[in-house]
Amino acid sequence: MKSIKLITLIGVASATFSVSASATDRDVNFRGLINNSCSLVVLNDGLLGVSADQTVLSSKESGGLQGRISAVTNGFGNTIEIISPSGFTVGPPSADVNTIFETEYSTSGGTVLSNLLGVVVSILGIGTTTIDIDATATKTSGTFESGAYELTTVVRCVVP
Amino acid sequence: MRRSVKHIISASALPLFSGISFLAAAQSVAPMTQEIRGFNSRFVAQVEISNPYDSPQKANVRVYSSDWLPIRPIYLSNANRILAPNQKVIVTALIPFARENHRVVYICNSITPRMGGVGQSYRGEVCGKVSAQRLS
Numbered sequence: 001m002k003s004i005k006l007i008t009l010i011g012v013a014s015a016t017f018s019v020s021a022s023a024t025d026r027d028v029n030f031r032g033l034i035n036n037s038c039s040l041v042v043l044n045d046g047l048l049g050v051s052a053d054q055t056v057l058s059s060k061e062s063g064g065l066q067g068r069i070s071a072v073t074n075g076f077g078n079t080i081e082i083i084s085p086s087g088f089t090v091g092p093p094s095a096d097v098n099t100i101f102e103t104e105y106s107t108s109g110g111t112v113l114s115n116l117l118g119v120v121v122s123i124l125g126i127g128t129t130t131i132d133i134d135a136t137a138t139k140t141s142g143t144f145e146s147g148a149y150e151l152t153t154v155v156r157c158v159v160p
Numbered sequence: 161m162r163r164s165v166k167h168i169i170s171a172s173a174l175p176l177f178s179g180i181s182f183l184a185a186a187q188s189v190a191p192m193t194q195e196i197r198g199f200n201s202r203f204v205a206q207v208e209i210s211n212p213y214d215s216p217q218k219a220n221v222r223v224y225s226s227d228w229l230p231i232r233p234i235y236l237s238n239a240n241r242i243l244a245p246n247q248k249v250i251v252t253a254l255i256p257f258a259r260e261n262h263r264v265v266y267i268c269n270s271i272t273p274r275m276g277g278v279g280q281s282y283r284g285e286v287c288g289k290v291s292a293q294r295l296s
Contacts, residue, residue, distance in 0.1 A: 035191035039212045040284030042273050048280055059280060067282045078192060089281075135280055151280060158266065158287040159192045 036075035038124075038157040043068040046135060048151075054143040058136035069131045069155050073110075073124050080107075082118030082133055083154040090150035098141040103153055104134045118153075121160065131155065188212060188286040189269050196292040202234060202256045205290040209251055209269040211243035217271045218242050221251050224287070226264040231255065261294045 049061030059066050071080060082103045087096040103118030110127035118133075135153050137144075190208050211217045221239045223231040235254035243249065257263050270285040 035208075036193060037188070037190035038192055038286045039188045039210075040271075040286055041212050042271075042282045042284055045282060046280035067280055069282060069284060075192065133282065152272065152283055153280065154270070154283045154285050156268075156285045156287060157188075158268075159289045 034074065036078070036159070037073070038078045039072040040155055040157055041070045041072075043070055043130075046133065048135070048137075048149060050144065055139045056136065057144060057149055058138075059134045060136065064134075067133045067135070067153070069133065071124055071129045071131060071155075071157055073126055073129075073157070075126065077159050078124045078157055079121050079160055080111075080124050080129075080131065081121045081156050081158075082131075083156060084118050085135070085137075085151040085153055088137070088149050088151050090148055092145050092147040092149075094142075094145055095147070095149060098139055100138050100140060101151065102136045102138070104136075106132050108132075124157070188271070188284065189267070189288045191288060192286075193289045194291070196290060197295055198292070199295050201294075202254055203263075203292040203294075205253045205255060205265070205267060205292070207251050207267050207269075207288045208248055209238070209243075210248040211245060211271065213271070213273055214245045215273075216242055216244055217273055220270050222268050222270070223253055223255065224266045224268060226266075228266070231265060255290075255292070257292065257294050261296065263292045263294075265290050265292070 044067060046059045046067035047063065047065035048057045048059060049064030050057055051061050058064055082105050084101045084103045086101065105116055105118060106114045107122070108130050110125040110129040111122065113122055116122065133153060135151060137151060188210060194205065196203050196205060209219055209221065211219060219241055221236065223233050223236065225231050233253045233255045237252045238249050241249065251267065253267055255265055266287040266289055268285050268287040270283050272281060272283040
């Protein structure tokens with residue numbers, strides 16, 4: 001009889017002990033960090049067409065082609081802007097004389113916008129956005145002489 | 161001189177950047193924003209740049225002030241470098257506070273790929289914003 005009581009006491013004690021042991025569980029935390037990032041990939045450069053009177057070199061003229069860039073962002077707040085060239089990187093000596101430069105862009109995909117001037121800063125949505133860009137060089141006086149011309153447009157992704 | 165600069169960077173970078181990790185894959189610049197606090201007259205900023213193209217590209221890193229004027233850092237690693245496809249490198253910049261207690265700078269990575277165009281090329285420039293606060 002005594003031994004039955006002893007066994008019962010040991011059983012109760014071990015049960016109590018096991019309950020208190022499970023109460024000492026601890027949480028294990030896992031932390032991660034994904035940095036806000038932006039990636040730009042030039043899908044194709046553009047082509048400059050020339051107007052009939054040779055006062056305009058533009059991707060919007062006959063024979064011209066828009067440039068296309070892909071922007072990928074994974075967070076909010078990233079913006080895109082197109083910085084117009086200040087001059088030709090390749091051209092005859094008179095190329096930059098009396099010449100103004102302008103850019104326009106439209107976007108599709110993660111962000112949808114149309115026909116904005118390059119100076120307009122636009123907020124990019126998360127994901128992939130395709131940006132189509134036109135660049136134009138216009139003579140305010142005179143005409144473009146014969147020769148090879150090239151201009152470089154900067155596409156900037158930044159958190160303002 | 162080079163050794164001493166490296167020493168300065170390693171000494172000041174470790175406490176400042178212990179919480180920063182670079183997990184983004186195949187991106188041009190990460191992180192896009194970061195905040196730095198320090199007691200020194202200069203601060204260290206680090207960004208990861210990468211070449212997202214499937215061909216080698218020349219990456220140029222420049223640092224600009226908050227009003228987009230070029231800044232010449234005391235030290236800038238990997239400023240001009242050819243990156244293999246999808247290669248990532250960490251750029252470290254040591255920048256003075258320039259008598260200010262709060263300074264915002266942009267660290268920009270630009271790549272001008274040649275994509276077969278005639279007359280037009282495009283330079284993709286991605287800029288990470290660094291906001292630095294001098295504690296004193």
